[in-house]
Structures are given as C-alpha cells and as structure tokens.
Amino acid sequence: MERRTVHVAVYDTFADWEIPYATTALTGAGHRVVYVGESGEPVISMGGMQVSPGLSVADLRPAESALLILPGADAWEKVLPPFAAAARAFLEAKVPVAAICGAVTGLAKEGLLDDRPHTGAAAEVLAATGYRGGGHYRETDACADGDLITAGPTEPVAFAREILARLEVYPPKVLDAWFRLFRHSDASAYGVLAAHEGASGAA
Helix, strand or coil, rough: CCCCEEEEEEECCCHHHHHHHHHHHHHHCEEEEEEECCCCCHHHHHCCCCCCCCHHHHHHHHHHEEEEEEECEEEEHHHHHHHHHHHHHHCCCCCEEEEEHHHHHHHCCCCCCCCEEEEECCCHHHHHCCCCHHHHHHHCCCCEEEEEEEEEECCCCHHHHHHHHHCCCCCCCHHHHHHHHHHHHHHHHHHHHHHHHHHHCCC
C-alpha cells in the first residue's frame, strides 16, 4: 500500500482499550500511527492515559492517510462535529474509516450509516439516535462494508482484525492465526505468527 500513515482520533475520555490491538499490529507492520486531536493540546483517556496529538483535525487530509480510526468516548457528543465531518470527508474520498463504540453512534447521527451495513453497541442504542439505517444493522462482532468498519465496545480484537484485513497487513492465514491467538487464546496460532514474523524479518 502506498499510503502507510494511519490516523487515530483522540479526545478527552477516549476509550483507550478499543484501539491498541490495531495500533500495535499496524506499527509492527511498518505503518506510521499519527494521533489526531481537536487541537495540539494533550487529552486524557478514559483510563487516565495522556496523549499529545501530533495533528489537529482541521489539518487532517484523506489524501495523506491510509485509514482513520475513531474510538469511542464519553465526550463524543462534544467532539462529534469535527470528527464526524472528517469521517464523511474520508468516506467521500474512498479512504477507509474504522469506528467503534460511541464513534459508531456519532456516525449514525451524522447520517453516515443510513445506507451501509454496520454494527455497534446494540441496535437499540443506534435506533435512539433517530437514524434511518436500522435495516442495515448486523448482529456481529465487527462489520466491514467497503471503506467502513464498525464494532461495538466489547470487540477491540475483532475491530482490529477488520482493520488489518482492510490494509492487508497479514495474509489471510496469518490474520486468522492472529485473531485466534488474541481473541481465543489459541496457543496453536502462535507458531503461525512467529513463522510469519521470522520470514518477514529475514526478508
């Protein structure tokens, strides 16, 4: 892939547990992960982690990104306008967007899920937004529909799986092993990952 920079939105109270499976694997595969805030001011995650954004959302450009990741947050109501607008710009430019938890609700309010298969915390949660995409809701751990990836708050590993698949980080057999190891603690999958990493290192 030509564009290897992945942008991750961060804002006060962002759910820090929802993104590290994806960001760790992406960084390990050579992608550059850049954190994007409302400004350059540090933000504090839900777990108390402080992050200093490297980019303002006003300066975020789809053409300079491989993918935009939007974690959930208690503060999504506050940060909805600029980040939902960024998600719309990315999707219109055919650059992938991956949203989880409250970010999915934010995209529903923005009308970005009205015509796309998606999942989230629960169908009832999204229905409460008044959006028109209820018929496209899927009961699954994570949903990938072209350039849009969605997941609920309890599925960070499945969320990462779809991100890694979309960016072709691992061959399908290796991605399956990665998911089995981190989601199901399947020790037999470790050998597949180790062999892949060894081969990649040798290359």
